[in-house]
Amino acid sequence: MEEQCLARRRAVLGVGLAVAGGAICMRAAAQAKISKAQAKYQDKPKDGQRCDGCVHFVTPDGCKLVEGKVSPSGWCTLYAAKPK
Numbered sequence: 001m002e003e004q005c006l007a008r009r010r011a012v013l014g015v016g017l018a019v020a021g022g023a024i025c026m027r028a029a030a031q032a033k034i035s036k037a038q039a040k041y042q043d044k045p046k047d048g049q050r051c052d053g054c055v056h057f058v059t060p061d062g063c064k065l066v067e068g069k070v071s072p073s074g075w076c077t078l079y080a081a082k083p084k
Contacts (some may be wrong), residue, residue, distance in 0.1 A: 033067040039076035040067055046075040055080045 051057045052072035056079075061069040065078050 013037070016037050033063075033065055035067055035077070036070075039066045039078050041070065041074060041076040043071045043074045045073055047081075049075050049079050051075060051079075053082055054078075 011077070025026050032068075050072065051063065051074045052059075054063075056064040056066075057070070058064060059072075061071045061072065063078075066076060070076075
């Protein structure tokens with residue numbers, strides 16, 4: 001009987017560790033940025049779309065998704081308009 005309890009505890013701990021490890025890996029992957037080339041970034045707007053109007057833009061010259069500095073008047077394929 002005691003062996004069964006120990007086996008259950010180990011199983012529960014194993015599942016808990018797996019879940020925690022998976023969450024850490026997902027967070028790290030979510031924080032990874034892509035290169036400007038992969039995002040097809042350009043230093044000029046496209047069809048009125050500009051980085052400073054995008055939900056991913058971080059003032060003054062950053063992006064949550066693209067590596068390095070970006071121009072507020074730039075654009076890339078990851079553009080997503082800020083809600084009005």
